[in-house]
Each structure stands twice: as C-alpha cells, then as structure tokens.
Amino acid sequence: MPKLETVERFISMVESNEHDTAIAKFYTEDATMQENQSEPRVGRDFLVANEKNVLARVKSLVSKCIRPVFINDDFVVIQWYFKFEWKDGTISEIEEIAYQNWEGELIKKEKFFYDPKQFIPV
Structure with missing residues (x-):
C-alpha cells in the first residue's frame, strides 16, 4: 500500500508536467499501462519512451x-484533467480516470478510462 505522501509526490510531479520522470520514478520495472480496452503497454523503459514521444x-x-x-x-x-496545445496549433482537452494498482511504493498496473473523442484536436 502506498503512503499518502508518495501518492502526493507522484501527483505533484505529473502536475509539474514531468510525466516521463514520474513514470521512471514511480513505476515498477515491469509496469503496465492500458488505455480503455487497448492492449497494455509493458515495461517501464517502454512507458517512459512512449511518454517522451507524446511530450x-x-x-x-x-x-x-x-x-x-x-x-x-x-x-x-x-x-485527471489535461489540456494539450500541440505543436501543430490544435488543442485537446482530456478528462480521464486513472485506476492504479500499487506494489508497495510503486505503480505496477495502471488503466486509463476516458472518452477517446476527447483526443480529437480542435
């Protein structure tokens, strides 16, 4: 079970837009991330690289x-609430629920629930 202080440090890092660093620091080596019903992405290094590509x-x-x-x-x-201003000039506003399974002080599994239509840039 994670300590409240650990979860708060994780949230603070994400709110500071250090998404890739938060993954490197707060996820297990074999962590998974899953978007809605998509296949999970597996492995902290892959998750960090994917996040860097988005950023x-x-x-x-x-x-x-x-x-x-x-x-x-x-x-x-x-x-979570995210507002992305993309380099192509479009904007995406996303609200999602992150459901996390922690292993001690690290995230082992995470699944995001959101309406994919939110990712259609305006």
Whole structure:
C-alpha cells in the first residue's frame, strides 16, 4: 500500500508536467499501462519512451489532479484533467480516470478510462 505522501509526490510531479520522470520514478520495472480496452503497454523503459514521444509533440501542457484522490489498500484512483496545445496549433482537452494498482511504493498496473473523442484536436 502506498503512503499518502508518495501518492502526493507522484501527483505533484505529473502536475509539474514531468510525466516521463514520474513514470521512471514511480513505476515498477515491469509496469503496465492500458488505455480503455487497448492492449497494455509493458515495461517501464517502454512507458517512459512512449511518454517522451507524446511530450515531444506538445507546445504547452496543463496537468491537473481533480480531487479527491481515492486510496484503498494497493489501489489508487485519480481523476485527471489535461489540456494539450500541440505543436501543430490544435488543442485537446482530456478528462480521464486513472485506476492504479500499487506494489508497495510503486505503480505496477495502471488503466486509463476516458472518452477517446476527447483526443480529437480542435
């Protein structure tokens, strides 16, 4: 079960737009991430590389935790708001739920639930 302080440090790092660093610091080596019903991405190094690829396409980013955060044993649920201003000039605003399974002080599995239509840039 993660400590509240650990979850808060994770949230703070994401809100500071250090998404790739947060993955490197707070995920197990064999961690998985899954978007809705897509196949999970596997392995911390791959997750970091994928996040760096996304961030490379971003001109500006707002990342905000919408509280409260729910912690129950090894499970954490966080609602996120993201506003991406892409380098091509389009904007995407996303709200999602992240359902995390922690192993001690690290995230082992994470699944995101969101409406994919939110990713259609305007």
